[in-house]
Amino acid sequence: MKTIDLRSDTVTLPSPAMRQAIAEAELGDDVFGDDPTVNRLEAMAAKVMGKEAALLTTSGTQSNLAAMLAHCQRGDEVIVGDEAHILHYEAGGAFALGGLGLRPVRNDEQGRLDLQEVRRAIRGRDVHFPPTGLICVENTHNRCGGSVLSEDDLAAVRRLADEYGLPVHLDGARLFNAAAALGVPASRLARYADSVAFSLCKGLACPVGSVLCGSREFIAGARRFRKMLGGGMRQAGIIAAAGVYALENMVDRLAEDHDNARLLADGLSSIPGIVLAPPPQSNLVFFTAEGWDLGELVRRLGQRSVLCLDEGGGRIRMVTHYGIERADVEEALVRVRELMAAGA
Ligand code: TLP
Numbered sequence: 001m002k003t004i005d006l007r008s009d010t011v012t013l014p015s016p017a018m019r020q021a022i023a024e025a026e027l028g029d030d031v032f033g034d035d036p037t038v039n040r041l042e043a044m045a046a047k048v049m050g051k052e053a054a055l056l057t058t059s060g061t062q063s064n065l066a067a068m069l070a071h072c073q074r075g076d077e078v079i080v081g082d083e084a085h086i087l088h089y090e091a092g093g094a095f096a097l098g099g100l101g102l103r104p105v106r107n108d109e110q111g112r113l114d115l116q117e118v119r120r121a122i123r124g125r126d127v128h129f130p131p132t133g134l135i136c137v138e139n140t141h142n143r144c145g146g147s148v149l150s151e152d153d154l155a156a157v158r159r160l161a162d163e164y165g166l167p168v169h170l171d172g173a174r175l176f177n178a179a180a181a182l183g184v185p186a187s188r189l190a191r192y193a194d195s196v197a198f199s200l201c202k203g204l205a206c207p208v209g210s211v212l213c214g215s216r217e218f219i220a221g222a223r224r225f226r227k228m229l230g231g232g233m234r235q236a237g238i239i240a241a242a243g244v245y246a247l248e249n250m251v252d253r254l255a256e257d258h259d260n261a262r263l264l265a266d267g268l269s270s271i272p273g274i275v276l277a278p279p280p281q282s283n284l285v286f287f288t289a290e291g292w293d294l295g296e297l298v299r300r301l302g303q304r305s306v307l308c309l310d311e312g313g314g315r316i317r318m319v320t321h322y323g324i325e326r327a328d329v330e331e332a333l334v335r336v337r338e339l340m341a342a343g344a
Helices: 016-023 036-049 060-071 115-121 151-164 175-182 186-190 216-228 237-249 254-269 294-303 326-342
Strands: 053-057 077-081 101-105 132-138 168-171 195-199 210-214 274-276 284-289 309-312 315-319
Touching: 016 237, 036 053, 036 186, 036 195, 036 210, 036 237, 053 060, 053 216, 053 237, 060 132, 060 168, 060 195, 060 210, 060 216, 101 115, 115 151, 132 151, 151 168, 151 186, 175 186, 175 195, 175 254, 210 216, 254 274, 254 284, 254 315, 254 326, 284 294, 294 309, 294 315, 294 326
Parallel strands: 077 101, 077 132, 132 168, 168 195
Antiparallel strands: 053 210, 195 210, 274 284, 284 315, 309 315
């Protein structure tokens, strides 16, 4: 039985053409600034995001942490959404390694920050207070259902940050998905943030990596923190070649993943007992199943070679991505329907 792996878009494998690009990559020692393929990727990424400079990192987690360290001083507070990936899934690096406090404010179901709460969370100048150093936003928003923040949503955060002279970092691990959903270039979304991190290893189907973009000065600072975090990668053109290929060839196909997510969501919602929570806006599909222990449902689907994740909080997540075709979605739906019909 074919395995249909819907756990994450991180499971994507490089295509034959991407492997070819990796095999043929020109290499050098990137810690000396000598890897031509890394330099090419960083220049392309900066251009695509409309920023001065860019930095290849090992992962989205490393990009976000290097960004927080470069924007802030030890002891500062970083405002994040209470559903932010930075808060939930990055192993507490901001506190543990950065000496930074994470100050959560409410995310609405659309993944937007509650701006009243942000305003209240920004600290005044007082010897008692940890200074506020940064505001972080996320687009698409993972735990808010892969929701897409609009330009207006991002502009509103920018205006508020400007009132207080604060920088904004955009965790855009799936920013190209947001751009595809809105039908705008990614730079239109990135321009409301001082720095933006986007993933290579998710929908763009590269084996490894993330790129952090921002001003020349900011990237110079982040480069030192990347080194400190163990991210100086020598002949990293092996990784960057996949990124160059992906920026040229993998961005335009993301709309297919969104179509497949809608197909999946429509099919799931027609199965008795399944309730979508909420309908997908990009490539992430969340749902619950009434009368089921969700961990058990995920395990039983795994026995039928449909892989997905129990997200906790009463939700299962399925993700569409490169390598999942329309026919795979249809087949997954058949297997889910059969299992649900057999009962808990
Ligand atoms: N998200 C992964 C898991 O960590 C949950 C996934 O499968 O969705 N920002 C956002 C919004 C992310 O969704 C992720 C990865 C990251 C950052 C971190 O990227 P990596 O995994 O490259 O460190």
